Amino acid sequence: MDRFEEMRNFVRVVERKSFTKAASDLLIPRATMTNSIQRLEERLGTRLLERTTRTVNPTRDGDAYYQRCVRILADLEEADGSFTNADPKGLLRVNLQGTLARTFIIPALGDFRGRYPGIDLVLADGDRFVDLVHEGFDCVLRSGDLASSSMIGRRLALLHEATVASPDYIARIGMPETLADLKGQGHQMVCFLSGADDKPIPLDFRVDGKLCEIMLPASISVTGADSYAACAAAGLGIVQVPRYRVADDLKSGKLIEILPDCPPDPMPVSVLYPQNRQLSARVRVFVDWLTELLAGLDFAGSGRA
Template identity: 80%
Template sequence: MDRFEEMRNFVRVVERKSFTKAAGDLLIPRATMTNSIQRLEARLRTRLLDRTTRTVVPTLDGEAYYRRCVDILAELEEADGIFRRTDPRGLLRVNLQGTLARKFIIPRLPEFLERYPCIDLMISDGDRFVDLVHEGFDCVVRSGGLSDSSMIARRLAILREATVASPDYIARTGMPETLEDLKTQGHTMVCFLSGADDKPIPLDFTVNGTVRQMMLPASISVTSADSYAACAYAGLGLVQVPRYRVADDLKAGRLVDILPEFPPDPMPVSILYPQNRQLSVRVRVFVDWVANILAEADI
């Protein structure tokens, strides 16, 4: 095993805080991973990792060596991509927002894999906050505002949003014609909790080019996009969702468009990756491919 493989193994152990998870990511036996780190520490004549029964953390020397390894491995992959001109290859771990993935990305994956047959994809989807480094993801695609300054973000698209409710809900509460009607008629909202701190997201409406935020009473709060939309169908209150998601239901009358003249602020879609590393070739081609798909989509 050469030094670059040892570096790669060490970096993955630090990021995953586990020999077992790191070995699984790199598709090697755990014993091979353990022996690799032992040889590395013996060659450098220093302890790089502190091991406990629950986790693995770098020592001070290990933290310094980790930062250098990340830079060196990124430069090496970049150089290989330029001069060898081989197809991108290896395992690519991505985390996608679930609805966006199922609607636009997953149906087009066959063409991506045909174009890049040497890339193996591991896809996780959901709406929760993820720690890219410690959970072992190469990149994450998310919609909505971004608050994690430790990540580099590239905007991929802008989603038009709609305020919607079920016909039964409107029959009970009334159809609002102004923003003031939302309060005078006694409207309620489904509260969407976002981010690691489960912060409630207010409804927002664009009035003469200015976004006005509003909180309405809510008897239910959710943390997933699927549950959020399901609450609207169940007549539990107003929700604001990407228009592409409810376009068919609006046409069929299963949902009602509320105050379309005051649309929600469009929602950005971004891809994030750690700022302490360059984009690998396989991540770069995936990012560009997703950007092209969303540029072509009716969103």
């Protein structure tokens, strides 16, 4: 095993805080990973990791060595990519927003695989906040405004949104014609909790160029996009969702649009990756492919532009 492999293994153990998870990510036996780190520490003559029964953390020397390894490995991959014509290859771990993944990205993955057959993908999906480094992901795709973080975000698209509720809800509470009606007729929202701190997201409306945010009473709060839309269909309150998600339900009458002349601002879709490292060739081509794919979609409706 050469020094670059030892560095790669060490970096993954630090980021995953686990020998077992790091070995699984890199598709090697745990014993191989353990022996690799032991040889590295013996060669350097210092302890790099503090091991407990629950987690693995870098020592002060280990943290300094980790920072250098990240830069060296990124430079090595960049240098190799500059002087070879070979396509990117290796393992790429991506975390995707579930509905976007199922609706647009996974159906098109055959095209990506055809272009880059040497890249093996590990896909996870969800709506929760993800710690890319410690959970071992190379990049993450999310919709919504980006919270301040140590990640670099690249905006890929804008999702047009609609304010909707079920016919049963409208029959019970009434159809609001103005924002004053919305606040004064006893309406309720389904509260969407976002981010690591489960911050409630208000309903927002664009009126005469001005953004108005409204928090309505909510007896139900959710953290997932699928549950959020399902609550609206069940008559449990008002929600604001990307229009592509409810286009069929609006056509069929399963959902009714509220205040269409005061639409929410479009929701950005972004890809995020750690700022303390250069983009690997694998991540770069995947991000470029996502950009191309999403640019060809009509998010005002539900199909391709």
